[in-house]
Amino acid sequence: MVGRDHLPVETQRRTRILATDISNRILATARTARYPGTQLQGLSPEILRKHLERQPGGVETWAVRREVRDLVRFARLNLIEQWPMKGPFDVIFCRNVMIYFDRETQARLVARFSALLPPGGILCVGHAESLSGIPHGLDQLQPAVYRKPGGAA
Numbered sequence: 001m002v003g004r005d006h007l008p009v010e011t012q013r014r015t016r017i018l019a020t021d022i023s024n025r026i027l028a029t030a031r032t033a034r035y036p037g038t039q040l041q042g043l044s045p046e047i048l049r050k051h052l053e054r055q056p057g058g059v060e061t062w063a064v065r066r067e068v069r070d071l072v073r074f075a076r077l078n079l080i081e082q083w084p085m086k087g088p089f090d091v092i093f094c095r096n097v098m099i100y101f102d103r104e105t106q107a108r109l110v111a112r113f114s115a116l117l118p119p120g121g122i123l124c125v126g127h128a129e130s131l132s133g134i135p136h137g138l139d140q141l142q143p144a145v146y147r148k149p150g151g152a153a
Helices: 002-006 009-014 024-032 045-051 103-116
Strands: 017-021 034-036 052-055 061-064 072-076 091-094 122-125 139-142 145-147
Touching: 002 009, 002 045, 017 024, 024 072, 045 052, 091 103, 103 122
Parallel strands: 017 072, 091 122
Antiparallel strands: 034 061, 052 061, 122 145, 139 145
């Protein structure tokens, strides 16, 4: 939704999103792209109107519009196992996952993420996650946002 609101149309045409989780149940829920109104509190009426459609029925339910859903592919991924994707990824979001791993595993994950980023690519981690003490070779742009050196600013 953010990409459709802020990226140039030509960039939107090339944009693809890979959304992963270890839980098949969570992935199945995400693939339906349907949400009860109670989970959408805080979204502006403009966002609801532009990117979601109210579904018929007694309980307030919204579905993400097809043009938004078509940008996203869902896949099961265990961060500890071998990864099937090769990259590059312009942006990687790994938010609120690494806190469950020890520092050695976190360092391995950050190195793997960095290898998937092209120069100038961005890694976003959760605000509760810190890369301090982890050798990573990334430039910190702001808290929880890092860029791989060598690309355009």
